Each structure stands twice: as C-alpha cells, then as structure tokens.
Amino acid sequence: MKASTQAKLWYAQRISAMLLALCVLVHLVTILYAMRGGLSAAEILARTRGNFSFAIFYFVFVLSVVVHAPIGLARIAEEWMQWRGRSLHIALLLVTLLLTVLGLRAVWGVYVG
C-alpha cells in the first residue's frame, strides 16, 4: 500500500480513536445511569425512539467503529499472522461492510423500531 495512503489511514485511525474514547464513555455512563434507574427494555426503547440526538450520537459511534476497527485488524493480521495484500484487503472490506450494516441496523432498531 502506498505510503501516503498509510499515512492517511493512520490519521483516520487517530481521529476515530479520539471519537471512540468519547463515545464509549458516554455510552457506558448512559448504560450505568439507565440500569441504576431500573429502567426496563421497553422503557428504554420508549425514550430512544424518535430521539434524534440519540440517533445522531450512535450514528457517529458506529461510524468511528467502522473506520477504526478494520485499520487495527489489518495491523494485527500483518504483524501476527503475516497476512498481507489483496486477500487481506478484501477480507477487511467485508468486515467493514458487516460492521456498517450491523451497526446501522442497531441504530435503526432503537430509533425507529
């Protein structure tokens, strides 16, 4: 892969890592808050459905996972499994698609139903 592409990927991973740090924190605090309040699944869904800022937040969360995870997996594959090149890129593309579909489906689920 070209050096300039690598450099851009590194940048993308750095930015997505910053976003993830923030998102994971907010996500965990929300879970703890909801659980302590003893909310049931139905009550939680009642709050999330139609809540636009909630949907935007999780959309950004999913997006940063989609950017961050495949770049990290590529590193692990290259360094620990000596797996490089085209086949790796195709596999990672599939992972990216899978993460996108599953992630957005989940956001859709709690936002729309």
Added chain:
Amino acid sequence: MVGLSLMRPLKVKIWRGGQQGAFVAYEVPRLASQSVLDVVTYVQRSLDPSLSYRFSCRVGMCGSCAMSVNGVARWTCRTHVAKVTDEARDDVLELAPLSNLPIIKDLTTDMSEFFDKWAKAKGQFTGTLTRDDEFSNVKPDSPERKKVDAAIECIGCGVCYASCDTVSWRPDYLGPAALNRAWSLVNDVRDAAQNDRLKSVAGDSGCHACHTHTTCSERCPKGIEPTAGISGLKRLAARAAIRGELD
C-alpha cells in the same frame, strides 16, 4: 567477608555458534567494578580464544559492544556486572547476540540491514551551500535545534532496534534508530530534501508501524527517545499526505 565474596567466581553462559547454536557455560573470576565487556574479554583471552565479539572504544562512544545481557539489550562496556546480577543469589550472567539481527558467529551479528535502513530512511544530509558560501547560522536555542539536540547523540549501537517488537513482527520496519536519524534531519533547517525524506519514512514499514510502546526509549543507553521523534514524523507525514505532498 567482602574479600571472600569477591572470590566466588561468576557463572557466565555465552551463545556459541551461528543462527543454530547453544549456550556454553564458563566461570570467570569476579573483580570490583567489572563490566560485562570485561567478562567477555576474559573468556576470550583466558578460556577460549575462538570466541567472537565486537568492541572498540570501551567507553560508550563507538556503539559496537551491544549484546543481549540476561535477555535485555545493553552496551556491555558500560554495564557493570553488579548491576545486572546479584552475587548473593549467585545469578548467572547470560550473554547472547543482539536480537532482530542475523547472527554471524557467537556474539557478533550482521548489522548491514540495520545500517541499510538508515539509508532507506534517507539518513543522509542534503545541503545546498558550497564551500564559497557563508556558514548557515542555526541558533542553539531555536526549537528545531533543540529537537536535533535531543536526537543527535546516537552511537548506532542497535540496542533500540534489538529491543523493538515491531521489528520482530515486521522485518521490513525501518526501526527506531533509522527513524530517529531521519527525525534529526527533518529538524535540520539547512536540509533540502525534506519531502523526499517524509516519503521514505511514511507508511507501514516506516514511522506509521510504530506502536509507541517506548521500549526503545527505555533501553537507549544514550537517553535518546526515538519514540518521541517517530511520533513527530507520524504527525508531519500525515499532514503532508493530506496536503497531497507525499504522492
């Protein structure tokens, strides 16, 4: 008591052979303030003249005496035996050639690739002035010169390179020493090949492969922090890539 305990010989194990080989045990008389290099020299001069190892200055300047000492890469001329073994516990001193480099014989490794990577990282200075020009003035307290100062004292010992896991995982990785050299030139305001250099050090066999786990900085006997320089290179290279200057 001190005199007596000094009499207890030091148990040493030294790697003998090439890539295939084995540790051979020796016993060496202990001396006060004995360096690890003193121990190797004793073995070669008094026990087995066929032992191969490298050294030159014996005062921490040439960088040729680095070895793996009880599993940790160190400059042996300036490492006291007492620092790495406990006499009371009768610790064994285990000496092996540096990791991440092909073994030639015993304690000597083939450093060609290590230095070839300096060249690949564009570790050469590219000037623009001729002998007829005035000297360039670089202020000692300018931010660039201070960054160069922090990186310039490298003696090329290979301790950082042998300690870097990323080099083991990814043999084409340029490694901390070559990238540290590139960083000292990136901050040299007289150098005229900056974009070429960034191109050579960017990417997955260059600075972007570094995991920032700082083993190199912890082990460098000269107190250099290659990790810091590599982070600087990552930032500069990413910026240049986004501006399209790396294509």
